[in-house]
Amino acid sequence: MRILNKLVFGITFLCLSILRSFAQTAHNPIIYADVPDMSIIRVGDTYYMSSTTMHMSPGVPIMKSKDLVNWKIVSYAYDILDDTDDLNLNNGQSSYGKGSWASSLRYHNGIYYVSTFAGNTGKTYIYTTRDIEKGPWKALSFKPSLHDHSLFFDDDGKVYMIYGSGRIMLAQLKNDLSGIDTDTKPRVLIENASLVAGPNLGLPAEGSQMFKINGKYYLFNISWPRGGMRSVLIHRADNITGPYEGRLALQDKGVAQGGLINTPNDQWFAYLFRDFGSVGRVPYLVPVKWEDGWPILGIDHQAPDSIALPANKSLMPGIVSSDDFSRKPGDRDLPLVWQWNHNPVKQLWSVRQRRGYLRLITGRLDTTLVAARNILTQRTFGPECSAITAIDVSGLKEGDHAGLALLQQKFGWVGVKVENGNKFIVMVNAQGTLPVTSASIPLTRKLVYLKAVCDFKDRTDKAYFYYSLDGSNWVPIGSMLQMAYTLPHFMGYRFGLFNYATKATGGYADFDFFRLINNISSHH
Structure with a gap:
């Protein structure tokens, strides 16, 4: 028994040493x-x-x-x-x-x-x-x-x-x-x-x-x-x-x-x-x-x-992070992981107007995602990542486009647009010379869940988009986006939450949460 104990102790010690060296x-x-x-x-x-x-x-x-x-x-x-x-x-x-x-x-x-x-x-x-x-x-x-x-x-x-x-x-x-x-x-x-x-x-x-x-x-x-x-x-x-x-x-x-x-x-x-x-x-x-x-x-x-340095831990929450947009008194309005695409317009966004939501309000007319102000962004990360959000679209106006984007010159997004008084879930793919709406599905509810998925493994650089009406059953939408690091953007792809107007200003989108996952297997 003593020999067995010694053996077990020895093996345990060896395993711990290996683990310790691995951790370094x-x-x-x-x-x-x-x-x-x-x-x-x-x-x-x-x-x-x-x-x-x-x-x-x-x-x-x-x-x-x-x-x-x-x-x-x-x-x-x-x-x-x-x-x-x-x-x-x-x-x-x-x-x-x-x-x-x-x-x-x-x-x-x-x-x-x-x-x-x-x-x-x-x-x-x-x-x-x-x-x-x-x-x-x-x-x-x-x-x-x-x-x-x-x-x-x-x-x-x-x-x-x-x-x-x-x-x-x-x-x-x-x-x-x-x-x-x-x-x-x-x-x-x-x-x-x-x-x-x-x-x-x-x-x-x-x-x-x-x-x-x-x-x-x-x-x-x-x-x-x-x-x-x-x-x-x-x-x-x-x-x-x-x-x-x-x-x-x-x-x-x-x-x-x-x-x-x-x-x-x-x-x-x-x-x-x-x-x-x-x-x-x-x-x-x-x-x-x-x-x-x-x-x-x-x-x-x-x-x-x-x-020979300590092992890498998750990039969450130090570099990227999920956010439920709930703010207690004294909290920062936005955690440091967030950055605006260009200078923001302060009066057109809020995490306080509606408790637990990020509200993005339109203030002018635009024609495309990359011209839209107040896109709230975080880094994508490898080898795989996914982002999920839920939007209450009841505040959108005619011509509004709101959703979840992968932002670069060759961008892609899934979201909601309002056309002729009706709402549609759309996926837009801009990997070619012009953005193409590659899917459009009628939406009758006020809440929709959106997901963007990035596969960077071996520089595959492919992205996929999904929507859900209940937050658990995901439906693929539109076309695969072949991501590319291009000038003039000169920046890796960013997840972006956005709302822009094409017909009338003052519409708003309410984002309930932003959730990051460091894999894609559970969806894709």
């Missing part, structure tokens, strides 16, 4: 969702990350992690970037794929800095706060727009931005960061940073991120050789002004653009991202070891599928 394995992508252009800092034992959401509001999400693997959104740098026609979706203009691009996140002398830039406004923006999670944020902006810049505080008290494409520039900022220092002219840092990537240049070196480690300056860039893949370039110098020597640091799976981060016990990683089809651009972590003062990225020059 994280998998790439670290976040299987659209989180591009990351900038990561560590303050004590806490990591913060900023990312790009361009035309969305609020913008520049700030995410927090204790282990580099599992993240949650804790803040945004701004509510709206600027008050312009294109950012407001006004007068036929939009800022799809524009708005704020790659950000730079820094912590210096007790203050957090997030800087970004926007081509459509021609400005560089710097946001500051003492409390990165609770704010408030102070905003500064100046011209010109410094492309893909890295904000950098040097040890001598000078503040710089490193920026540019191909030719990398160094500009010293005024002490109060209100603009480029007028006494010093921006100077060329590296005339042709793309050279180290080889002769066939496609995309010139950009995405600058500067780090100072053990007295040396390290500049990360990305380049894309023609017919090749996105590649990591690193330049190194003893002085910030150079001279710089460069090398190709990683060329695998197109994993590129980012920088360096270390753990409190001095494990080093490069944070990078990968174009991953219609789900968007997904973050990767790549182990780093140091040789002769150079960071060596990857394992045998490859971005591994797994890394």
